[in-house]
Amino acid sequence: MLMTPTSSSGPAQGLRESRRIIETDPSSVLVSFYGVTRSYDGKTKVVDDLDLEIRKGEFLTLLGPSGSGKTTSLMMLAGFEQPDQGHIYLNGKPIDGLPPEARDIGVVFQNYALFPHMTVAQNVGFPLRVRGLAKAEIDRRVRDALKIVRLEDFADRRPTELSGGQQQRVALTRALVFEPQLVLMDEPLGALDKQLREQLQLEIKHIQKRLGLTILYVTHDQSEALTMSDRIAVFGAGRIQQLGHPRDIYDHPANAFVATFIGDNNLMPATVHEVRGERAAVRLGNGALIETSRSSHAHAGAPVTVAIRPERFVIDPSGPVAGTLAAKVSEIIYVGDQTRVVARLEDGHEVEVRLANGRRAADPLEGATVTLGWHEGDAILLDRAA
Template identity: 55%
Template sequence: MKHLVSFKNIQKTYDGLRPVVKDLNLDIDEGEFVTLLGPSGSGKTTSLMMLAGFETPTQGEIFLNDKPLHNLPPHKRNIGMVFQNYALFPHMTIEQNLAFPLAVRKINSVDKKQKVSRALDMVKLTDFAKRYPAQLSGGQQQRVALARALVFEPKLVLMDEPLGALDKQLREHMQLEIKHLHQQLGLTVVYVTHDQSEALTMSDRVAVFNDGVIQQIDTPTAIYEAPNKSFVAQFIGENNTLLGTFVYRDEQYAVARLADGSLIRAVPVAHSQPGDQVALCIRPERVLVGNAGSTVITARIQEYIYLGDHVRMITEIAGQPNFMVKLPISHMNHSWTVGSSISLSWSPEHIRALDAAPY
């Protein structure tokens, strides 16, 4: 498959000293939905803005369809953009807002009318064509912004936190709308967010950024189930970390010792030597109460958090607090109380021995 976008050895610094983006190499294929995910200041938005043409790389080159972009201004890159603040023209009606990018590209009036009509229909706003942005809800304005980015039929659409201003229910609805449009139109989408669930829901691949570097890029399933660094495990979803000391590696698993002497087998990811500290990471939903898993350990209950359909039970293991277990309400045992000791268990393939570097 042909790469539509390629970042090659990209560096970006604003002060000549501290790089905001460090040695970025990333290929994006035609038709892919790739999300750049990370905390504030991690370099994800700067990377998107360099692709859009609003920022210039300090070093390296960005290619679109195998052509370098460094001499091409933003309006000539033929890229659709959707921002969090909508950026609609308040003095124009909705159909005039959609017609604007077509007028800039000197599309004739007949084609312009057809394209605007098709874009309005695509986002289900045909009845709102004569209204002004101030007469629409936030969700409707975001649909207009989306339609405006798509009306000139770009091959590539960039989205920077486009759903950040919407409430939870509307945001989840718009996530599916954008994903369906991506599939129907065969778009290539590069999407920036700090919302992990948004990234997991919508993407073909997720690039997790931290400190200007992609820590891991993979499918949502692999990012969640098989993080390769402690930062990724902690940043994506909920995660438990037990700090231990690497002892040895058998044919399949790494073996680490906790402070109380318990030996834990885990999938080896970090390149550890005996005596190194490792972070043993496991998702709360992979932890079982009782002895059903092959690794069994004693825990002390610290707290219950009731969340309607499930309970989060916070426990302490080997002197380490805040080890979380997710339990369906039907699995609760009302004889358990704060301070009680219980057995927890899991399968070793669900716990990963990662680097113990600070994050």
């Protein structure tokens, strides 16, 4: 938890006194960003006053669109870039000014960065040779590391003789073989096809759990982040918009940016009509009055956004629901495991409904008038989307 005192007495040991970290167990924190800022042109802040902790043994993902600051944050931690302001601590020690090779951090990039003239074993053993380990120890560690990723039979091959997935596993193994306290991964699966990417997502997660690794992972792929992460930091405009468990971020987005970036959402502009304790009554553009959970944006007359996930809508509900809207089906799209229904509300606003395919009633017909319902907690109140 971050605390900002009302006054400060100036920097101490390079750490901004106006920012202190209060932790139940400080030894559980491996990395701390304190007020880190980075700009390339002196005007636009690519990373803007970043405070972030990475816990030992966790898989933390920095997720966001291009230019949101996630990769720049990783590069500063790796030592390939330096902050303009603020400081970064690794295991309680400042690493400002340390070169990348002195930070005890493994790095995996999207382009693999393997040496084409070396064999798989030589590539994996390279960090150990640089550190001056004996040949027998290098051979043992390389052999053990290749077994973990099931590549021991490929030790004598060169990278060009491997598939993309195998090359990425070699790159991952090389980053792990010297037993770093932290592994950074920057879009490592971005160049792979969907099926292979999904296989390696699970494989990386299993290795991380098995070895107790601390991983900082950067991606713009929301599905990848939800699948792999213990926590996700959603970046937007150089700042963390929300930090938390994947389920919390998906079910309880902090604002409209997060709601639209993580998964798909139906965003409906509305105005707060009345606040009643922990609930808020809001009026949609078609005049319908619905009830939502209260949020910090809820005060009478405030412009807000109501968000309902496509899979949370129920068409023509047979049981009790928290609210309903009348709509007309304008399009039906079959996509294998689900059917997407596009429906137009009375004010002309279009929403999407997703129905799981399988043993259920027939799909509604195009042009049919339906009732869209949702259950308690499925309508989220957010700030007015831009």
